[in-house]
Amino acid sequence: MKKRIFALVFAITLMALSVFPVRALENPPILSELSVEEQLEILREQGVEISPGPEDAEYVTGLIPLIEADPDYYPYSISNPGTREFAVQIRDAVNRYYQRGDRPRPQALAARYTLQDSTAAGSWREDFLYYNCYAYALGRTDGHYWPGKFSTVPNYSDFNLQDSIYNLACDVKADLKSASLSNRCVSMTTVRPASLSSGQSCICIRRGPKDFHFMKFDSSSWYHKPGATNPLRYKYTPSVSRNWTDEAVLRGEAIAATTYYDSTIYYFIYSKNHGSTTYTWTGNHYHSGSRHYYEYGYKCKNCGEFTSTTWTNEACSGPPCSTPWSLTPVPEVP
Ligand SMILES: [Zn+2]
Ligand SMILES: [Zn+2]
Known part of the structure; x- marks a missing residue:
């Protein structure tokens, strides 16, 4: 009897030793079911650099279930190259965690999704993979661009998505005026223009916690292209009261949003x-000798820039100047 019990205990112990550790490796806990802190900790252990703060946590924990369902997940709808790289690092870390690197990959169990805020503009073409929202807004098809690419930030390594939306907008304005894009007349505003004159184009930029996005106006509608995906026609007019998202269409399949854009919108x-x-x-203006000098010029009614300037002067007994310079009547057009 004792022998039998001993044998049984021995057998159970052996089973426990041999089976449970292996089982633990084969079936690690489902990442997306762990607490946010545990999920982030496990990814950090896998070498992913996750910034403290809610933005990264929200984005990372949103991606994990998508990667669990699809080991080949790729962030096609993201426009910012750095965020795409980040998403790929997360994907690879999740796949390492599940040790599914070299295994045959299961078919993605992507839930059917229907676009909410836009409709597809035209049908899929493979070259959509090679340009993003900014290129599309500019009417180009040749790259994944970022604000400042054509002027102040030629190298992506110097681009800072966390810069203020105002600064990103200033970089876009500099791009539009650059030698590459060569628009002499550019105005920048947070007010959506009511109408455009002939020859004028209008694009707008918005930023979210993990990405930037552009839209462009074209014959009565607003269009946009999330990252490397199909161009879309927006159902609404851009407004700060409605967040944009990166919902997208890839090779004819609608894919749900992974991030959003909620900043002020700047229009160009x-x-x-x-x-x-x-x-x-x-x-x-300035005073010199017995005269006061004023600069006048031709000011563009669209962008407010002076297209040419000239100095004029009049007698002045100052300083202190007798004629308040701000009240000087505009001289006749020479
Ligand atoms: Zn102008
Ligand atoms: Zn004076």
Whole structure:
């Protein structure tokens, strides 16, 4: 009897030793069912650099279930190259965690998704993979661009997505005026233009916690292209009261959003040449000898830039100057 019990205990112990550790390796806990802290910790152990704060945590924990369902997950709908790289690191870390690197991969169990805010604009073409929202907004098909690419930030390694939306917008304005894009007339505003003159184009930029996005206006509708996916026609007019998302269409399949854009929206109205001008004071002036000098010029009514300037002067008994310079009447057009 004792012998039998001993044998039984021995057998159970052996089973426990041999089976449970292996089982633990083969079936690690489902990552997405762990707490947010545990999920982030496991990915950090796998070498993924996750910034503290809610933005990365929200994005990472949103991606994990997608990667669990599809080991080949790729962030096609993301426009920012750095975020795409980050998502690929997360995917590879999740696959290492499940030790499914070299195994045959199961078919993705992607849930059917229906676009909510846009409809596909035209049918799929493989070359959509090679350009993003910014290129598309500019009417180009030749790259994945970021604000400043054509002017202030030529190298992506210097691009900072966390810069303010105002600074990103200034970089876009500099791009539009750059030698590559060559638009002389560019105005930047947070107010959506009511109408455009002939020859004018309009695009807008918005930023979210993990990505930037662009839309463009074209014959009564707004269009956009999430990352490397199909161009879409937006159902609405851009407005800060409705977040944008990266929901997308890839090879005819609608895919659900993985991130959103919630910043102020900056609009750019631009054209190759300036519009009509008014002759007015530039604001510059100085006193010299017995005369006061004022700078006047032709100011573009569209963008506010002076297209040409000239100095004029009049007798002045100052300093202190007798004629308040701000009240000087505009001289006749020379
Ligand atoms: Zn102008
Ligand atoms: Zn003076």
